[in-house]
Amino acid sequence: MKFALYLGCTVPVRAMNYELSARRTAERLGIQFVDVAGFTCCGYPAKPLSQQAALLMTANNLALAEEQGLDICALCSACTSTLVEANKHLQEDAELRAKINEQLVETTGRRYEGTIRVRHYARILYEDIGLERLREAVALALSQGQGTDLSSFGFAAHYGCHFLKPAHIYEGFDDPENPHTLGDLIEVTGARLVHYQEEGECCGGGILAIDQETALAIAKSKLDHIHIVDADGMVLICPFCDIMYEINQRSIERQYDVTYRLPVLYYPQLLGLALGFTPDELGFRLNRVKSRKLLRQLSR
Secondary structure (H helix, E strand, O other): OEEEEEOOOOHHHHOHHHHHHHHHHHHHOOOEEEEOOOOOOOOHHHOOOOHHHHHHHHHHHHHHHHHHOOOEEEOOHHHHHHHHHHHHHHHHOHHHHHHHHHHHHHHHOOOOOOOOOEEEHHHHHHHHHOHHHHHHHHHHHHHOOOOOOOOOOEEEEOOOOOOOOOHHHOOOOOOOOOOOHHHHHHHOOOOEEOOOOOOOOOOOHHHOOOOHHHHHHHHHHHHHHHHHOOOOEEEEOOHHHHHHHHHOHHHHHHHHOOOOOOOEEEHHHHHHHHHOOOOOOOOHHHOOOOOHHHHHHHOO
16 A cells, blocks of 8 residues: 655644654555655645646646656645645546646646545545554554553544535545544544534634634634533644644633643544554654643553
């Protein structure tokens, strides 16, 4: 099982713990990641300014993966939706494809053919590895005295906007209005899934650059709801969402005179603990809000 790993712009700079834990868990589960030289920005930031420029950037990345004969595995939800949506449009619109290829050949010498798929790492875990195999891997690690028993912990899932939306590009994967896949993935680690109000709400990251006050207020609302149900942490799968809930958590606490101290974990970090990796191997030292309860459990 081999994929071209697409890291995008944010993960290598602000979410190295996400990359570390994804690589560790993938290797344990028999997934081989291939690093492709030449991958650039997915095109997401350029879309509001020029759809044409964004498509050209996306097509270049897709063409690079095609040259390797590999489907793409992406970690960032925004990158995933950008790549998937562009791939769909270019596959279905021959005129648009020809226009983009004319520019692509002229600027890079390569062509986009529309021969590969793009999926998020969490979806690959859910579909290609599957819940049963994940459950068996966690049970094996525990039986060998390696895995972490997470049964005393409860985590709140945050899906974010781009993991499942726009729904028409994701081939019927999960229900965007009532999702369950990330919750299922949390439960296979042995941890409890904690439900809370407004689970489907946005993190606010999409407007952070233009209206910071409103963006932080949106993030605060979800932190309030999770704080009420006393979850041990939030589990998410997007670096943009992590910026809002973890990196900006202290700013929200100061601005609104509240205290959360809510640990925010990337899903591969949680899965990695269940599979027997150490916190250092999973990049926990890079987490801004430390999960002291979890770390105490690991030190026993």
